[in-house]
Amino acid sequence: MQKRQLEKDKDALYPSPQEFQTLLDVAPQITSNSPGAEHELMVRLGGECGLRADEIHRVSPSDVVESSTDSDVKFLEVYGKDTTGTYEEGKYRKTILSRAAADLMAYLEGRRHIGPDDTYLSVKRTSLDNWAERIGDRAAEETGREVYREFTVHDLRRYFATNCLVRHDMNMETVMTVGGWEDYSTMKRYLSITADDQIITDFEEAGLLDGHDWDSSEGNSVYSQIAATTPAGAAAQLSALGAEQMASRVEAAAEEIDRAHAPNESIGRFTPAETSTAIRAGKYGALVGLVAAAVTTSVPAISPEMTMPVATAALLPPVAWGRHRN
Secondary structure: OOEEEEEHOOEEEOOHHHHHHHHHHHHHHHHOOOOOHHHHHHHHHHOOOOHHHHHHHHHHHHHHOOOOOOOOOOEEEEEEEEOOOOOOOOOEEEEEEOHHHHHHHHHHHHHHHOOOOOOOOOOHHHHHHHHHHHHHHHHHHHHOOHHHOOOOOOOHHHHHHHHHHHOOOOHHHHHHHHHOOHHHHHHHHHHHOOOOHHHHHHHHHHOOOOOOOOOOOOOOHHHHHOOOOOOHHHHHHHHHHHHHHHHHHHHHHHHHHHOOOOOOOOOOOOHHHHHHHHHHHHHHHHHHHHHHHHHHHHOOOOHHHHHHHHHHHHHHHHHHHHHOHH
């Protein structure tokens, strides 16, 4: 299970889909009474719907709303965490309700005769933390992996964010909307960006797992060649290379859309034509920035204020060329 160290010596867990399934499997087993379904519902509301612990505890039948389309999929109206203090009842959002969670709700409604404003979970908020601890202990016993004993309710929300955005490449705005994240900087704390299998794949493709390619030459990329001649080359090379890698990923997505003959499809907020222009300008801009950094740090007489106008002017040709081509 992926772990990330947080403040105050706490670790955040990022379950894989298989580990999440283990939590689902053992949740009903921690009691022989009817709350077994409630334990599973807690796991599903956090991991499949992205709810916080406080939000899970408050869910009632009156929070379930129909879709505005003909779909049978339902939504949950949530009044969640508001760090600004603007909303007395919490900040409103509407999140997806998985079919599995909806089925559990229907089961509990029939078994306990839950009213419109009654909560599905028949315990106090603090009991959810105890449930999570017991679920983690049971998972550790079942699998022999002690890391499960560190499981908390909030790890389910981390699983939700990572599963949607990283594993399934969902639209970022969709994930932020249903999860209640204001911006990416807030949401990224919930993400395990690189899973073990991705790390292994990247190192295998780079040929660095066998221990004999680490001492190879710097490479023939233009970034490596320029970086080798400047005192600030390492930092500048990383920045430029990162920009090119990001541009290449977006470019690949644009090419897939183009091959599918879907001219009206967009990448985020941009059309393929707009994206192509941005890619060309971005790649060229990365190179211009690297050259400017090399010149500024290598020639004491030249200041950043002197290179900025030249670098800005150098960005105009690819933008104009891109608009002409599109």
